[in-house]
Amino acid sequence: MKLRFLSLVAAAILLAACTTKKPETVAAVAAAPPPPPVAAPKPTGPAPDSLEYFNTVVGNLVNFAYDKYDLDAAAQSKLKGQAAWLKQYPARTLTVEGHCDERGTREYNLGLGDRRANAVRQFLVAEGVAANRLKTISYGKERPTCVTSDETCWAKNRRGASTAQ
Amino acid sequence: MLKALTKMLRAGAVAVLAIILTAPSSYAQVRLDITRGRVEPMPIAIPVFPGNSDELMQMGKDVAEVIAKDLERSGLFRPLDQKAFLQELTSLDVQPRFADWRTLAAQALVQGSVDIQANGQIRIAFRLWDVFSGQQMEGKGFGTDAANWRRVAHMVADLIYSTITGESGYFDTRVVYIAESGPAINRVKRLAIMDQDGANHRYLTDGSALVLTPRFSPTGPEITYLSYFRNIPRVYMFNIDTGRQEVLGDFPGMTYAPRFSPDGNGVAFSAALNGNSDIYTMDLRTRRMVRLTDNPAIDTSPSFSPNGDQLTFASDRGGTQQIYVMNADGTNPQRISFGTGKSRYATPVWSPRGDLIAVTRYASSDGNFYIGVMKPDGSGERTLAQGFLVEAPTWSPNGRVLMYFAQGPNGGRTRLFSIDLTGYNQREIITPQDASDPAWSPLLP
Missing domain, CATH: 2.120.10.30 (TolB, C-terminal domain)
Incomplete structure (x- = not known):
């Protein structure tokens, strides 16, 4: 009985070894050939005027460097997409939340989150979105998306999060 | 006057019918200088505040405990174990046998009492003694609703703290x-x-x-x-x-x-x-x-x-x-x-x-x-x-x-x-x- 149990454990370990090993091989192979041609989008995804489309296809998040509120090239490109979407769907409005990582004090982070939300808002206004369609709110470090205390997680939390209505 | 007093009590205030039992001596011999870096906590004896019923006795025990905990948490006092006490102070008027308290190495002694007054309020009173000189350093009584006993205990702790350190207290906060x-x-x-x-x-x-x-x-x-x-x-x-x-x-x-x-x-x-x-x-x-x-x-x-x-x-x-x-x-x-x-x-x-x-x-x-x-x-x-x-x-x-x-x-x-x-x-x-x-x-x- 005991032996049988042990052999089951051994099998499980082997299986585990296989499953952890497998993705590495796949990744190595997948990296080699050029990407396959992109198929024409099928009309099965979210409707282009939907909030889901805004969040997943346009992209509702931009990130910031530590204690900074300037928008890098990636953020600007994302926000240009947000501005184009807002111009295409004039009934939509946006609330921009400014968030910070945990490596700051509460009150300063409220000010920094306000700066970040307004950096996003001002960029969208410069792209031609009417200011009265854009609201801002700072959450400082109160609403992280990730709670691990490392730079990867902190980088995710330093964000401007746009919620379309 | 009565109306104002009732209002105060409703707001949770303690009517401090502050009675100086005897005037404190002009200079306190037992002193802690808390401006220095590290202070050796002062040994202090805080017996149960006696009362003449089970209810008052329990309150007197709780009052002494709150005072001891406040003083202990300040890091400046070391309340002594009540089990080691040689004299039972059965009322506020019993004269402490200072020799007994000195053998415990107590430097200060808090003698207290809890009574019920004619108007139904309780009265918590205390004397703070310098054990070495046998002099009273402070003494006061507080009349209040029984529900306010905890606040009075903090006020007594503040008075002990301020008498011995020369700084105002922070326990009634x-x-x-x-x-x-x-x-x-x-x-x-x-x-x-x-x-x-x-x-x-x-x-x-x-x-x-x-x-x-x-x-x-x-x-x-x-x-x-x-x-x-x-x-x-x-x-x-x-x-x-x-x-x-x-x-x-x-x-x-x-x-x-x-x-x-x-x-x-x-x-x-x-x-x-x-x-x-x-x-x-x-x-x-x-x-x-x-x-x-x-x-x-x-x-x-x-x-x-x-x-x-x-x-x-x-x-x-x-x-x-x-x-x-x-x-x-x-x-x-x-x-x-x-x-x-x-x-x-x-x-x-x-x-x-x-x-x-x-x-x-x-x-x-x-x-x-x-x-x-x-x-x-x-x-x-x-x-x-x-x-x-x-x-x-x-x-x-x-x-x-x-x-x-x-x-x-x-x-x-x-x-x-x-x-x-x-x-x-x-x-x-x-x-x-x-x-x-x-x-x-x-x-x-």
Whole structure:
């Protein structure tokens, strides 16, 4: 009985070894050939005027460097997409939340989150979105998306999060 | 007179029918100098305060225990084990056998009593003795509703503390703070209040709106704090006695970081507009507002000097956030923090004594936070506590103890701690849930 149990454990370990090993091989192979041609989008995804489309296809998040509120090239490109979407769907409005990582004090982070939300808002206004369609709110470090205390997680939390209505 | 007295009692006040039992001696021989770095705790004997019924006896036991715990937590006293006592002090008029108390190495002795008066109120009285000289150092009686026995115990502890140290006490005080629950990504935060020793805990808000950074009025039963009520972050006032809440004015953007002026008639705070935070004051009587800073930096966390002439605040106008001091009209801002290790400074709070400013420092060189103090000119900086996150120092009303909150990495528990100005005697303040943003009340009226 005991032996049988042990052999089951051994099998499980082997299986585990296989499953952890497998993705590495796949990744190595997948990296080699050029990407396959992109198929024409099928009309099965979210409707282009939907909030889901805004969040997943346009992209509702931009990130910031530590204690900074300037928008890098990636953020600007994302926000240009947000501005184009807002111009295409004039009934939509946006609330921009400014968030910070945990490596700051509460009150300063409220000010920094306000700066970040307004950096996003001002960029969208410069792209031609009417200011009265854009609201801002700072959450400082109160609403992280990730709670691990490392730079990867902190980088995710330093964000401007746009919620379309 | 009776009406005023009833009103006082309803408000939870103790009618201090202060009776000096005998005049304290003109000089106290038993003394603790608490301005030195580390003090050997003074052995003190606090027997049960006797009463002539089971109920009063139990109260007398509880009173003695609250006094002993207050004094012990100060780090300055070492209450002796009651089991070792050789003499039972059966009333306030029994003469202590000082030789017996000296053999226990007690330096001070608290003799007390609990009685019921003709009007149904209780009377708690005590004498504080210098065991070596056999002289009475202090003596008082307090008449009150039985429900107020705890407050009287704190008041007695304050009198013992002030008689022996020469500094005013801080035991008859409360702490308002933020009680936290739920997952880190969607924390529920409620205003909560308790006595400084954690007793009489209650919640003031239900958690439906995010609330942050409460601060006590120095003069009345009021708190100012930040609430996200209806998802608009604004400064609010909260009256503890009536439960009434009120928004502090209507602003186009967020208002935050409120703190009362020393006379309780005004509030200093930050208002953000288009991403820029500046400091304002508002007179609570006239609602007149004055803008004190006009700078593209984040100017926040204003705190008045106790005489109201100056404010300290945090600003990143020099590149990173640092501590500044300016005149109360906003003129002459001077940077006072110049720490090493790429230090950012925040949350300056002026001591009620005026001599120091407590700060939070973040050193990006080692990734740790520090609670420290510096003089208002920036000199004499000292670190008192450190950790992965320590933040939000608040002063005891006598300026001798700081309370703050700490949190470990990866969304760890948030907890309250106190530490002496000397950097010794760190204690946790036990709360029912996680706790942050403590604010100490003044001594209760």
